[in-house]
Amino acid sequence: MAQGPQFPLPPSPPGPPAPAQPQWPAHPAYPAPVVARKHPTVSLLCSLFVPGVGQMVNGETGKGVLMLAGWIVCWLLFLTLVTILIAIGIWVWAMVDAYRGAERWNVAHGLPR
16 A cells, blocks of 8 residues: 655744643542342342242342242142142242342341341
């Protein structure tokens, strides 16, 4: 590829030197992000009213959606005793797991249970 003629840059004009750019200090150390405590009782109550919502409150959305979907499917098929028992089992499991999940969150983030 052919380039045009290269011309030298003109000399800088005489005069005072350009002001120096301000030097910013390095980024200060940011404090650790504040993490909100999860209340196990709130998670338990959420799952009491709607199974799986307690897990969603704890940040375990995938697990909560699966519990809620399983519970809904069982109630849609409530004509057999087995699905009713499974739905009740999912409901109880969701409550217990929501409570324990909130406790695990608090312990993992150095917060009181």
